[in-house]
Amino acid sequence: MTKIIIIILILGVFLVYPGYLDLRKTNLESAKLDKNISKLEETNKNLQVEIRKLKKDNFYIEKVARETLGLVKPGEIIYKISSTEN
Template sequence: MAIKTKPLNKIQATIGLSLLLFAIMVGVAVFSDDGVMTVFNFNDDLEKLKQGNASLVQENKGLQKEIEALKKDPLAVERVAREKLNLVRPGETVYRIVPHPDKP
């Protein structure tokens, strides 16, 4: 028993071909290198960059305050010289406490 099929008319063939091409276009749009999935990945990267920028803005504000303090406040200059450069005033004696090594 052979199954008889009707040949497709022009409208049905055109609709079928159109649906096939549409499905291919959607697949390419979603899964290609420049597709929708890539856009979602770019959005994630954008959020990470925005967070990084926000932290850098805060760091820059802190550094700007430190710069202003160093320009105007001599005590701030002295603090930086003592803490970061290990400088002392003339005539000061520096005492260093060295922990005693534990004896076995």
């Protein structure tokens, strides 16, 4: 009777352990994906704010045009000052 119980326990371990490993792997992957989702949601939130600013805020649009695209107003002159070290 004891041998049968031991055999059943050993078989149980061999049947359950691979499932446990799969579950653990799945849980780790799920946690990693949840973290990635959080980062993407934050990025999405920031992009939505950027879109709102670009649609409604003329001063922001001008700032982006000047800094990113290098645009200037008509008649405006841009002076670039470079430092020279001897």
